Amino acid sequence: MAKKAQFSILNGFWLLLFAYSCFLMTEITWRYHLFALDANFLMIKQTEVEELWWYRYAFYTHVCTAILALPAGFTQFNSRLLKKYPHLHRAIGYVYVISILGLAAPSGFLIGSVANGGLFAIISFELLALGWFYFTCQAVRLAVQKKFDAHRDFMLRSFALTCSALTLRFWKVILVYLFHPNPMDLYQLIAWLGWVPNLLLVEFIIYRKNHNLRSHYDVLQS
Numbered sequence: 001m002a003k004k005a006q007f008s009i010l011n012g013f014w015l016l017l018f019a020y021s022c023f024l025m026t027e028i029t030w031r032y033h034l035f036a037l038d039a040n041f042l043m044i045k046q047t048e049v050e051e052l053w054w055y056r057y058a059f060y061t062h063v064c065t066a067i068l069a070l071p072a073g074f075t076q077f078n079s080r081l082l083k084k085y086p087h088l089h090r091a092i093g094y095v096y097v098i099s100i101l102g103l104a105a106p107s108g109f110l111i112g113s114v115a116n117g118g119l120f121a122i123i124s125f126e127l128l129a130l131g132w133f134y135f136t137c138q139a140v141r142l143a144v145q146k147k148f149d150a151h152r153d154f155m156l157r158s159f160a161l162t163c164s165a166l167t168l169r170f171w172k173v174i175l176v177y178l179f180h181p182n183p184m185d186l187y188q189l190i191a192w193l194g195w196v197p198n199l200l201l202v203e204f205i206i207y208r209k210n211h212n213l214r215s216h217y218d219v220l221q222s
Contacts, residue, residue, distance in 0.1 A: 021166045022070055028169075029067045035060055048114050055111065062107035065099045066165055072096040073159040077152075097140055100158070105133040117187030124191035131199075132161040153206050160198040168194030 031040045037049050037056055048055040072095045075081055082089045112125030139154035171193040175181055181189070 018074055022074075024169070025067055025070060025165060029063055032060065032063050044116070052114065055114070058107040058110040061103050062111060065103040066108070066162075068099040069096055069104055069162045070165065072099065073155075073162050076155055076159070093143075097136060100132060100136045100162070101140075105129050105136070108132070115187070115191065117184055117191055120188045121191035124195075128161060128164060128195050131195075132158065135161065153210075156202045156206060157199065160202040161195050163198055164195035167198055 028040075032042075036042070038046070042049060042056075042059070045055070045059075072092050075092050076089065076096060078089075106129075109126060109129035112122060112129050115121045115125045135154050135158040139151050139158055142148075142151035142154060168190050171190045172186065175186060175189060
């Protein structure tokens with residue numbers, strides 16, 4: 001009973017943290033609702049806005065669709081939703097997949113090619129976009145093949161990269177508060193910190209889950 005209560009409290013904590021994070025992301029996204037070419041982050045990207053005809057379209061496509069992937073992806077790991085409302089689970093999954101594969105990842109790849117922080121940061125953002133696309137695509141393929149355990153693993157990997165929109169900003173706040181780094185150095189750091197730790201954590205979770213399943217299977221076989 002105590003363990004169940006502790007688990008519920010922990011789940012509630014993570015739910016509140018994620019809800020608060022999504023609220024912050026919505027607030028950040030709202031700053032661009034007028035589609036101005038000098039809004040917020042675009043103030044320091046005026047060279048790209050003026051010289052690259054596609055940049056403004058790719059940027060706003062990314063901003064408007066990446067925000068959809070966060071709440072949509074979070075619901076995909078709700079076992080109650082999956083069991084009670086499988087059609088809703090599938091419909092939200094379509095929103096998640098289409099927003100990433102069709103819009104957010106390709107536009108992220110484009111704007112990542114001219115990211116701040118030089119080549120070191122550009123490589124990171126390009127790998128992030130490619131990994132996001134690949135993991136999501138694999139999750140879809142495995143779901144179609146009804147390999148749902150492997151599908152869940154790739155959805156976890158995909159969502160780990162989706163959450164980079166949150167973790168990148170958290171790392172930025174922490175690093176600025178503690179170390180006051182040079183802006184270009186900061187971009188190079190958060191470009192990698194935004195998604196690599198997420199992916200490593202998810203790989204550890206997947207490894208532990210699969211290891212426990214194998215151990216359980218071995219016990220049943222012995």
